[in-house]
Amino acid sequence: MRKHVKGNVSWVGYIDWELEKFHGDDYSIKNGSSQNAYLIEEEKTVLIDTVWVPHSDEFVENLEREIDLKKIDFIVANHGECDHSGSLVTLMEKIPETPIFCTANAVKSLEGQFGKRGWNFRVVKTKDTLEIGNGKSLVFVEMPMLHWPDSMATFLTGDNILFSNDAFGQHYAVEELFDGKADPCLLWKEAMKYYANILTPFSPMVTKKLAEIGGFNLPIEMIAPSHGAIWAEAPARIVEKYAAWADAYQEDQVTVAYDTMWEGTAKLAHAIAQELHAQSPETVVKVFNISKADKNEVMTEVFKSRAIAVGSPTVSNSYLSSMAGWLEFLKQLKFRNKKAAAFGCHGWSGEGVKLLQQKLKEAGFTVVEENVRSLWNPGEADYAEIPGLARALLS
Structure with missing residues (x-):
C-alpha cells in the first residue's frame, strides 16, 4: 500500500x-x-x-x-x-x-x-x-x-x-x-x-x-x-x-564495561562506578556486563562517553573471549578523543590488564596509566587504587 x-x-x-x-x-x-x-x-x-x-x-x-x-x-x-x-x-x-x-x-x-x-x-x-x-x-x-x-x-x-x-x-x-x-x-x-x-x-x-x-x-x-x-x-x-x-562527539558520561568469571572483576567495576560518581556527581556513569548486555546499546553509550573503564580477568594469558570480540568491535568504530582505563583480577600470570591497555590504545583511546590489577579477589589495597583511576579518567 x-x-x-x-x-x-x-x-x-x-x-x-x-x-x-x-x-x-x-x-x-x-x-x-x-x-x-x-x-x-x-x-x-x-x-x-x-x-x-x-x-x-x-x-x-x-x-x-x-x-x-x-x-x-x-x-x-x-x-x-x-x-x-x-x-x-x-x-x-x-x-x-x-x-x-x-x-x-x-x-x-x-x-x-x-x-x-x-x-x-x-x-x-x-x-x-x-x-x-x-x-x-x-x-x-x-x-x-x-x-x-x-x-x-x-x-x-x-x-x-x-x-x-x-x-x-x-x-x-x-x-x-x-x-x-x-x-x-x-x-x-x-x-x-x-x-x-x-x-x-x-x-x-x-x-x-x-x-x-x-x-x-x-x-x-x-x-x-x-x-x-x-x-x-x-x-x-x-x-x-x-x-x-x-565531531568526536562526547557527553559528560563515563561507561564501565566488563566481563567476569568469579565476580571479582564485577566487584571492581561497580566500585569504580561508585567512585566516579562520588568524585563527579554531575557525570553520568553507566555499567555494563558485556556478556549480558546488548553490544550495540553498549557502544551507543561508549559513543556518548568521554571516558571508559574496561575490565576482564586474566584467562589463558589473555582476557575473556567475550572481551576479545567486544574490543575488536570497539576498534572498528574508530572512536576519537576519549580516555580509557583497564582493570581486572588474576590468579596466576596476570597480564590481562596490560593487554587490555594495549588493545584500547589500538582502538584509538588515550589510555591512562592508572589501573587496578587485583590478585584473586579485590582487597583493600586494590580498592585504594580506584580513586586515582577515577581522577585520571575525569581529569
Missing part, C-alpha cells in the same frame, strides 16, 4: 515490525524497522530504491497494484546493499529494459551480488541531473562511505526532498512515516544508535560530505532516508546532529 509523502511522491516500502537483527546478527533491532522505497510520478515515473529479498515478491505485487510497472521510466539505486536492492531481480524480470541510475561502484555491487544480467545501468556522478518533467529534476550526490563506497543521495527539485538512503536513517518502525508522528525519545535514541554503530568509523567523511552538500545550497525541505522516519519537521535538526556526532 502506498502512502503519500509530498506532491506526487509516495512511499512504497515495507514496515518490518518483527525484525530483531540486521547485518547478520551484528546489529540489534528493538523497535522494528523499515525498508523505505519511494515512487515519484511526474511526466516521468521514477522508483527510488526497493526492499530486501525476504519481502521482494510482496513488494513487487504491491507495486503492481499501484501502478503499471511498464510505466516506470527510471529506477534509482542509491545503494547496492541488499536491503535496498533485494527486489531488483524480481522487478527487472518484469521490466528488464528500465534504466537504473546509480554510481559506478553500485554497478560493481549489484553485479557482484546478483550477477551480470544485462541491466541498463546509467552511471551518475555528483551534480549530474535527470529531468523528470513538470519543471522538476533529480540531482545526484555521491555519498561514498555513508556507509558503503557505492552510496549516493538523490535530491528532487520542486518538492525539495533529499532521498538520503542510509544517511540520516534509523532502524525504527514508524507506521505513520513522519518524524512528527514518531515517539521523539525513541526516534532520537535510534538515530544515535544507528550513527554510533554504523557511521562512526566514517565520521571524517561525514563532516566533509555535509560541508559539500551545504555548499550546493539545496533548499532541502524534507529528508527521506531508507530506514525509519522521514524527517519532515525541520529536517535541519538531523543534519545538525550528524555534524555534532561526527
Whole structure:
C-alpha cells in the first residue's frame, strides 16, 4: 500500500515490525524497522530504491497494484546493499529494459551480488541531473562511505526532498512515516544508535560530505532516508546532529564495561562506578556486563562517553573471549578523543590488564596509566587504587 509523502511522491516500502537483527546478527533491532522505497510520478515515473529479498515478491505485487510497472521510466539505486536492492531481480524480470541510475561502484555491487544480467545501468556522478518533467529534476550526490563506497543521495527539485538512503536513517518502525508522528525519545535514541554503530568509523567523511552538500545550497525541505522516519519537521535538526556526532562527539558520561568469571572483576567495576560518581556527581556513569548486555546499546553509550573503564580477568594469558570480540568491535568504530582505563583480577600470570591497555590504545583511546590489577579477589589495597583511576579518567 502506498502512502503519500509530498506532491506526487509516495512511499512504497515495507514496515518490518518483527525484525530483531540486521547485518547478520551484528546489529540489534528493538523497535522494528523499515525498508523505505519511494515512487515519484511526474511526466516521468521514477522508483527510488526497493526492499530486501525476504519481502521482494510482496513488494513487487504491491507495486503492481499501484501502478503499471511498464510505466516506470527510471529506477534509482542509491545503494547496492541488499536491503535496498533485494527486489531488483524480481522487478527487472518484469521490466528488464528500465534504466537504473546509480554510481559506478553500485554497478560493481549489484553485479557482484546478483550477477551480470544485462541491466541498463546509467552511471551518475555528483551534480549530474535527470529531468523528470513538470519543471522538476533529480540531482545526484555521491555519498561514498555513508556507509558503503557505492552510496549516493538523490535530491528532487520542486518538492525539495533529499532521498538520503542510509544517511540520516534509523532502524525504527514508524507506521505513520513522519518524524512528527514518531515517539521523539525513541526516534532520537535510534538515530544515535544507528550513527554510533554504523557511521562512526566514517565520521571524517561525514563532516566533509555535509560541508559539500551545504555548499550546493539545496533548499532541502524534507529528508527521506531508507530506514525509519522521514524527517519532515525541520529536517535541519538531523543534519545538525550528524555534524555534532561526527565531531568526536562526547557527553559528560563515563561507561564501565566488563566481563567476569568469579565476580571479582564485577566487584571492581561497580566500585569504580561508585567512585566516579562520588568524585563527579554531575557525570553520568553507566555499567555494563558485556556478556549480558546488548553490544550495540553498549557502544551507543561508549559513543556518548568521554571516558571508559574496561575490565576482564586474566584467562589463558589473555582476557575473556567475550572481551576479545567486544574490543575488536570497539576498534572498528574508530572512536576519537576519549580516555580509557583497564582493570581486572588474576590468579596466576596476570597480564590481562596490560593487554587490555594495549588493545584500547589500538582502538584509538588515550589510555591512562592508572589501573587496578587485583590478585584473586579485590582487597583493600586494590580498592585504594580506584580513586586515582577515577581522577585520571575525569581529569
